[in-house]
Amino acid sequence: MKKIIAILAALLLTGSLCFAADPAEGFWISVDEKTNEDTAGWKIWQEGGKLYGKILSVADKPQDEKATGGKGKTYDNFMKGADVGTLTVVGTTWIWDLTSQGDGKWANGYIIDPGDGKRYKCRITFHKGDGKKFKGDTLEMRGEVGPFGRSQFWKKSTESAAAGLR
Secondary structure (H helix, E strand, O other): OHHHHHHHHHHHHHHHHHOOOOOOOEEEEEEOOOOOOEEEEEEEEEEOOEEEEEEEEEOOOOOOOEOHHHOOOEOHHHHOOOEHHHOEOOOOEEEEEEEEEEOOEEEEEEEEOOOOOOEEEEEEEEEOOOOOOOOOOEEEEEEEEOOEEEEEEEEEEOHHHHHOOO
């Protein structure tokens, strides 16, 4: 009987480790790299083995603001034909289809900049806070067009802080 209980306990522990959340998942605040100001609160999650992200709140803007920068641009593969300019910034999924490249690393997906409606290839890398280069847990968001790209570094957040920017 003790062996059966030990085996069941080992299976439960192993099973829970297999389904543990990836460190990139959770709540994050994007930061403008020029001004160092918070710009938006995000929720990043997995669904069907892919990584997605949506904006929960934006700083210094109305929360019902439309994504007017992309007016007239449609993305049938994800937005199902919707004009980006008709979508609200808050509540819309702007990151999608990233595939896991290992713990905390995701690639081969897309991000749309709601400010201009442009779609970029996207890579995400989680960096554990080390107190030196990364003061706290950090998410590196990299948008790319061909061989060119730009990284932005987001800071770990709570759900209430990510949803509460105003």
